[in-house]
Amino acid sequence: MPRYTEMTTGQLREELARLQNAFEEKAAEGLKLDMSRGKPSLEQLDLSNGMLDVLDSSHTSYIAENGIDVRNYGCLEGIPEARRLFADILGIEADEVFICGNSSLNMMYDTVSRGMLFGFPGGEKPWGQQQKIRFLCPAPGYDRHFAICEVFGIQMITVPMTAEGPDMNLVESWVNNDETVKGIWCVPQYSNPGGITYSDETVRRFANLKPAAGDFRIFWDNAYCVHHVTETPDHLLNLMDECKKVGTEDMVIMFTSTSKISFSGAGVAAIGCSRRNMEALKKVIPMQIISFDKLNQIRHVRFFKDVEGIHEHMEKHRELLYPRFQMVLDTFERELGDMYVPELRHSRANETGVHWTHPNGGYFISVDTMDGCAARTVELCKQAGVTLTGAGATFPYGKDPHDRNIRIAPSYPSLEELQKASDIFCLCVKLATVEKLLKP
Amino acid sequence: MPRYTEMTTGQLREELARLQNAFEEKAAEGLKLDMSRGKPSLEQLDLSNGMLDVLDSSHTSYIAENGIDVRNYGCLEGIPEARRLFADILGIEADEVFICGNSSLNMMYDTVSRGMLFGFPGGEKPWGQQQKIRFLCPAPGYDRHFAICEVFGIQMITVPMTAEGPDMNLVESWVNNDETVKGIWCVPQYSNPGGITYSDETVRRFANLKPAAGDFRIFWDNAYCVHHVTETPDHLLNLMDECKKVGTEDMVIMFTSTSKISFSGAGVAAIGCSRRNMEALKKVIPMQIISFDKLNQIRHVRFFKDVEGIHEHMEKHRELLYPRFQMVLDTFERELGDMYVPELRHSRANETGVHWTHPNGGYFISVDTMDGCAARTVELCKQAGVTLTGAGATFPYGKDPHDRNIRIAPSYPSLEELQKASDIFCLCVKLATVEKLLKP
Numbered sequence: 012m013p014r015y016t017e018m019t020t021g022q023l024r025e026e027l028a029r030l031q032n033a034f035e036e037k038a039a040e041g042l043k044l045d046m047s048r049g050k051p052s053l054e055q056l057d058l059s060n061g062m063l064d065v066l067d068s069s070h071t072s073y074i075a076e077n078g079i080d081v082r083n084y085g086c087l088e089g090i091p092e093a094r095r096l097f098a099d100i101l102g103i104e105a106d107e108v109f110i111c112g113n114s115s116l117n118m119m120y121d122t123v124s125r126g127m128l129f130g131f132p133g134g135e136k137p138w139g140q141q142q143k144i145r146f147l148c149p150a151p152g153y154d155r156h157f158a159i160c161e162v163f164g165i166q167m168i169t170v171p172m173t174a175e176g177p178d179m180n181l182v183e184s185w186v187n188n189d190e191t192v193k194g195i196w197c198v199p200q201y202s203n204p205g206g207i208t209y210s211d212e213t214v215r216r217f218a219n220l221k222p223a224a225g226d227f228r229i230f231w232d233n234a235y236c237v238h239h240v241t242e243t244p245d246h247l248l249n250l251m252d253e254c255k256k257v258g259t260e261d262m263v264i265m266f267t268s269t270s271k272i273s274f275s276g277a278g279v280a281a282i283g284c285s286r287r288n289m290e291a292l293k294k295v296i297p298m299q300i301i302s303f304d305k306l307n308q309i310r311h312v313r314f315f316k317d318v319e320g321i322h323e324h325m326e327k328h329r330e331l332l333y334p335r336f337q338m339v340l341d342t343f344e345r346e347l348g349d350m351y352v353p354e355l356r357h358s359r360a361n362e363t364g365v366h367w368t369h370p371n372g373g374y375f376i377s378v379d380t381m382d383g384c385a386a387r388t389v390e391l392c393k394q395a396g397v398t399l400t401g402a403g404a405t406f407p408y409g410k411d412p413h414d415r416n417i418r419i420a421p422s423y424p425s426l427e428e429l430q431k432a433s434d435i436f437c438l439c440v441k442l443a444t445v446e447k448l449l450k451p
Numbered sequence: 452m453p454r455y456t457e458m459t460t461g462q463l464r465e466e467l468a469r470l471q472n473a474f475e476e477k478a479a480e481g482l483k484l485d486m487s488r489g490k491p492s493l494e495q496l497d498l499s500n501g502m503l504d505v506l507d508s509s510h511t512s513y514i515a516e517n518g519i520d521v522r523n524y525g526c527l528e529g530i531p532e533a534r535r536l537f538a539d540i541l542g543i544e545a546d547e548v549f550i551c552g553n554s555s556l557n558m559m560y561d562t563v564s565r566g567m568l569f570g571f572p573g574g575e576k577p578w579g580q581q582q583k584i585r586f587l588c589p590a591p592g593y594d595r596h597f598a599i600c601e602v603f604g605i606q607m608i609t610v611p612m613t614a615e616g617p618d619m620n621l622v623e624s625w626v627n628n629d630e631t632v633k634g635i636w637c638v639p640q641y642s643n644p645g646g647i648t649y650s651d652e653t654v655r656r657f658a659n660l661k662p663a664a665g666d667f668r669i670f671w672d673n674a675y676c677v678h679h680v681t682e683t684p685d686h687l688l689n690l691m692d693e694c695k696k697v698g699t700e701d702m703v704i705m706f707t708s709t710s711k712i713s714f715s716g717a718g719v720a721a722i723g724c725s726r727r728n729m730e731a732l733k734k735v736i737p738m739q740i741i742s743f744d745k746l747n748q749i750r751h752v753r754f755f756k757d758v759e760g761i762h763e764h765m766e767k768h769r770e771l772l773y774p775r776f777q778m779v780l781d782t783f784e785r786e787l788g789d790m791y792v793p794e795l796r797h798s799r800a801n802e803t804g805v806h807w808t809h810p811n812g813g814y815f816i817s818v819d820t821m822d823g824c825a826a827r828t829v830e831l832c833k834q835a836g837v838t839l840t841g842a843g844a845t846f847p848y849g850k851d852p853h854d855r856n857i858r859i860a861p862s863y864p865s866l867e868e869l870q871k872a873s874d875i876f877c878l879c880v881k882l883a884t885v886e887k888l889l890k891p
Contacts, residue, residue, distance in 0.1 A: 048524065056522040060508035063746075068500035082496040082714040084488065112552050117740040124564060128602060155741075162568060162738045274522040276742030298602045300557040301595075302716030304744065306503075 014349055015444055016363055023449050030442045034395060037435050042396035044432040049203075049374035050423040051271055051328075052335075058327050059273040062314040066306070073309065081305035087296060088289075089281070093308035097281040099318035100236060101265050102249040108281050109292055112303050115268035115280040119230060120159050121299070122264060122282070126193065126228070127163055129295050132261060132287050134226025138165075138193055147185055147195040149177035151377060151405035151416045153203040156196040156232070160407070167407035168192070171357030172202065176209035178357075179216045190223040194230055200247040201235040204377040204405055204418035206370025208245035218253035222262065231265045231283075237325045238271060239372040240332045251283070260285040269311060271374065272321065272328075279304075279311050335421040339376055339433045343367050346437035350444070355379050361415060365440060376419040377405075384443040385414045391439035397432045454789055455884055456803055463889050470882045474835060477875050482836035484872040489643070489814030490863040491711055491768075492775075498767050499713040502754040506746070512753075513746065521745035527736060528729075529721070533748035537721040539758035540676060541705050542689040548721050549732055552743050555708035555720040559670060560599050561739070562704060562722070566633065566668070567603055569735050572701060572727050574666025578605075578633055587625055587635040589617035591817060591845035591856045593643040596636040596672070600847070607847035608632070611797030612642065616649035618797075619656045630663040634670055640687040641675040644817040644845055644858035646810025648685035658693035662702065671705045671723075677765045678711060679812040680772050691723070700725040709751060711814065712761060712768075719744075719751050775861040779816055779873050783807050786877035790884070795819050801855060805880060816859040817845075824883040825855045831879035837872045 018026065066072040073081050075090040088094070089110025098105040111118050125131075127139035138144050145166045148157055152172075160167050168185065170177045176199070185192050197217075199209045209217075217229060231250055239245075254260040265283035272278065282292070315321050343365075344351075350364035366379040380388055385402040392399050400418040403409040419436070421429055458466065506512040513521045515530040528534070529550025538545040551558050565571075567579035578584050585606045588597055592612075600607050608625065610617045616639070625632050637657075639649045649657075657669060671690055679685075694700040705723035712718065722732070755761050783805075784791075790804035806819040820828055825842040832839050840858040843849040859876070861869055 050524055053520065053523075056520065059522075063512055064504055064507045067504045072503055080493065080496065082499075082717060083493075084490050084715045113744045114740045114742070120739045155738075158738050162735075270741075274746060275524045277522060277744045277746035295602075298595075298598050299560045300554045301710075302554070304553045304717045304747070306714060306717035307744070307747070 012349075014364070015441075015448055018448070020449065023445055027442070027445045027449060030438065030445060033438055034391065034442055037438065038395045040396070042431060042435070044396060044424055044428050044435075045398045046420050046424065046432055046436075047398045047400045048423075049271070049420045051275055052331060052423050052425070054331050055328055055422070056274060058324065059314070062273055062310055065310055065314045073306065075305070075309060081309050084302045086305060087302060088293065089303070090305055090308050090312075092312045093279065096312055096315065096318065096321075097267065097283070100321060101233060101251075101267055101281070101283045103251045103265070103283045107251070107283055107285065107289060109284070109289060109296075110279060110281045110303060110308055112280060113268070113270075113276060113278055113307070115232065115234065115266040115270070116155055118266055118280050118282055119156070119232065120162075122230070123159050123163055123165070123194070125295055126226070129291075131226040131228060132291050134224070138226065141191075143191045144193050145189070145191045147177070147182060147192060148407045149196065149202075150407060151204055151411075151418070152196060153198060153232070154400070154404040154409075156230070157407045165193075169407050170195075172205055172207060174207060174354075176207060176213035179213055183216065183220065186220050186222050186227060188223055192222070193224055193226060194228050196230050196232065198232045198234060199250070200233060200245060201238060201370055201373025203234070203373065204375040204416070206368045206373050206375060206377060208247050208371070211248045214248040214250050215253055217250060218259055219257055220259065220262065227262060229263045231263055233265055233267045234271070235373040236267055237321055238374070239325065239329050240336050241371045243371055245371045261287050264288065272324065273311060273314070277307070279308055332422060334426060335424075335429055336370070336376065338426060338429055339419060339421045340367070340369060342430070342433035342437060346434070347440060361413065374420055374422055376421060378417045378419060378440075379415045380417065380440055381444050381447060382413045382415050384440070384447050385411060385417050387443040387446065388417060388436075388439045391442055392436055395435045395439065397435045399436075452789075454804070455881075455888055458888075460889070463885055467882075467885045467889060470878065470885060473878055474831065474882055477878065478835045480836070482871060482875070484836060484864055484868050484875075485838045486860050486864065486872055486876075487838045487840045488863075489711070489860045491715055492771060492863050492865070494771050495768055495862070496714060498764065499754070502713055502750055505750055505753045513749065515745070515749060521749050524742045526745060527742060528733065529743070530745055530748050530752075532752045533719065536752055536755065536758065536761075537707065537723070540761060541673060541691075541707055541721070541723040543691045543705070543723045547691070547723050547725065547729065549724070549729060549736075550719060550721045550743060550748055552720060553708070553710075553716060553718055553747070555672065555674065555706040555710070556595055558706055558720050558722055559596070559672065560602075562670070563599050563603055563605070563634070565735055566666070569731075571666040571668060572731050574664070578666065581631075583631045584633050585629070585631045587617070587622060587632060588847045589636065589642075590847060591644055591851075591858070592636060593638060593672070594840070594844040594849075596670070597847045605633075609847050610635075612645055612647060614647060614794075616647060616653035619653055623656065623660065626660050626662050626667060628663055632662070633664055633666060634668050636670050636672065638672045638674060639690070640673060640685060641678060641810055641813025643674070643813065644815040644856070646808045646813050646815060646817060648687050648811070651688040654688040654690050655693055657690060658699055659697055660699065660702065667702060669703045671703055673705055673707045674711070675813040676707055677761055678814070679765065679769050680776050681811045683811055685811050701727050704728065712764065713751060713754070717747070719747055772862060774866060775864075775869055776810070776816065778866060778869055779859060779861045780807070780809060782870070782873035782877060786874070787880060801853065814860055814862055816861060818857045818859060818880075819855045820857065820880055821884050821887060822853045822855050824880070824887050825851060825857050827883040827886065828857060828876075828879045831882055832876055835875045835879065837875045839876075
């Protein structure tokens with residue numbers, strides 16, 4: 012069978028009828044499958060069940076290594092053993108870690124909010140009192156980062172992602188020349204959704220930015236720093252180390268959490284930042300809260316012991332995730348292999364086929380359909396009972412300029428469900444493509 | 452011995468010398484005692500140790516009654532059984548409860564922040580986009596409420612507390628006539644620090660407010676709703692019931708937490724509000740967080756079972772708190788009884804003696820020294836090794852107009868420490884008083 016782009020109108024019409032029949036059959040099955048959000052599977056959650064009873068009612072359960080009673084108020088920045096654990100995860104020092112609640116997204120929201128209200132060291136006044144505030148948004152990216160900018164009325168500038176991370180020529184040009192640019196959202200390892208790990212060169216260029224704004228901050232959301240899927244993990248150069256070499260460490264705020272290590276929603280989140288930023292945090296966080304949940308901190312430390320324990324645990328996650336990612340990729344290869352295009356450029360239209368990523372970690376596979384087919388594919392999937400992240404969600408303001416990016420989250424469904432969902436997805440991609448090619 | 456106010460200068464000089472000697476002796480002991488914050492004692496925390504292993508790794512531990520797996524994302528507003536428990540605590544319906552993180556203070560901060568960013572139903576635009584925003588602050592009150600206003604640049608108007616709650620003539624006059632008044636901070640039961648429970652009349656007058664501003668909200672911080680100290684607890688009329696009678700339920704946002712029921716910092720906090728406010732919350736909270744810690748919610752429900760379980764548990768707290776409060780009050784009676792004045796009015800100077808409260812619940816005893824003696828008393832206590840809440844902290848902007856209110860937190864120290872600390876406190880009150888009387 013020739014590729015769709017090489018078919019005659021007659022051939023396309025025949026193919027359309029065939030696909031429509033197949034689609035109607037699928038839709039009639041009344042399936043209800045969800046590949047929309049990066050949720051761990053039940054088997055993954057089971058891996059941490061030991062944490063549910065790692066504490067007991069004995070005294071040793073709730074006394075931290077510095078002697079404080081974690082059941083009471085105090086130790087706002089977190090217990091020392093938890094700060095050390097997160098420091099090792101992020102590759103920074105323990106006194107550069109502030110342990111917060113259960114959600115790194117909440118920490119990012121709060122950090123932007125603090126920027127608006129109080130500003131950051133190096134700035135003349137709070138962001139909220141400055142005329143115009145802008146953030147760079149590498150895209151495709153994480154919809155909830157962009158939502159935070161919308162909430163606070165921060166103007167978003169899209170920066171295309173490349174295979175090495177955000178387009179650094181653009182990033183440098185904006186950050187180093189425009190003092191209204193106050194931040195950039197980065198998921199530097201196994202980016203959401205592209206699965207890209209920033210190259211060493213990219214990380215070094217980040218460390219060597221010379222921002223026009225003294226209160227510019229890199230929001231380094233290292234959500235997937237230990238979340239490998241294949242046996243050939245990516246390696247991310249440590250941004251804080253690189254910054255320290257050139258004295259730019261105040262420019263970085265790191266975030267991570269155990270939401271996809273232990274329990275989603277019942278994990279522990281942490282901020283990593285320079286001592287100067289840390290001092291500023293210590294002044295403003297008490298306005299907001301008296302104490303974070305230190306019992307959950309000690310639960311995590313007792314269960315994982317140390318960063319080695321985390322890595323061993325993540326290997327078990329990997330063993331559960333790998334077959335799911337592989338099944339989706341195998342299905343794509345089988346069903347859409349003829350249409351595969353190895354590389355797309357943001358600046359160019361895609362009128363020939365479908366691209367998808369082969370990530371070594373993270374939670375997503377990113378698909379680019381032919382231009383103008385993403386929203387229709389997502390709509391068709393919905394009709395056939397498969398929920399996907401909304402088309403456009405991976406771009407600022409929910410607007411994908413090419414209408415082609417779709418984020419696939421393979422972690423939650425069972426293998427059986429995933430097979431069905433992937434089959435339907437491929438069918439819908441084909442149907443949307445043929446529909447498009449038949450349009451006058 | 453005559454009362455200080457009746458002494459001659461000569462007698463006062465003699466007394467000063469005697470007190471100074473006693474003070475120097477105490478100071479030389481190098482004590483380190485803390486009556487500054489409402490922290491539960493270790494014995495109180497022990498009461499909830501059973502919660503530390505109430506869950507185990509079995510399936511029943513983490514499946515809520517609606518079948519959802521509390522280890523994963525989802526159920527943002529809280530699991531049904533936890534919403535019901537908090538509904539019973541607050542005397543409202545389960546669908547009027549939003550369960551949040553561990554800290555009700557954080558919920559209040561976030562609620563004010565949302566008012567600034569998004570506004571509330573009934574308002575034309577967000578508070579932050581309105582020219583001038585003011586809050587009524589019944590005082591003496593809770594310092595961290597006032598700090599939230601300062602953070603957001605909200606102008607504070609002091610409203611004097613009476614024995615029945617805030618001066619409602621003033622409250623009505625402001626709220627019903629001034630549309631820049633957007634909120635009022637209330638701790639309606641066992642107020643912080645006065646220990647006052649609002650009278651039925653006060654609650655009814657709150658329910659019948661007719662705010663000039665459609666986006667006015669009562670911040671009803673019911674932190675001590677089940678926190679009795681004596682065997683003759685106060686009863687608070689239910690504001691939501693009263694509001695429903697007259698259709699004003701959108702005006703109220705209730706807050707509570709288990710910080711002083713289970714563990715400080717590792718408890719669960721909840722918001723109670725009308726269904727209209729709830730719908731608004733459900734729209735904006737997802738911008739900030741994906742999921743609160745539902746494992747901690749289920750831990751609380753499994754441990755306390757129901758509101759009866761809470762009341763039984765609080766009786767055990769009461770048995771630990773009562774002797775502490777009583778020891779402080781007995782010491783005051785013995786050492787300062789001669790100076791006791793039964794009632795003070797906010798508008799009048801106190802030049803005769805010392806007033807203190809006899810609360811039936813909550814975490815504080817509130818002391819009013821003679822005018823101009825509070826800061827000096829706190830300073831003297833500090834020199835003798837006793838840390839108190841800063842003088843002035845109980846008033847907006849940290850400024851007590853009479854310099855007389857001091858908040859005493861008797862819960863945390865042991866009985867032995869508390870006796871020492873109370874003795875020193877009384878000595879310092881006397882010393883500050885005599886110093887004052889000797890000033891030209």
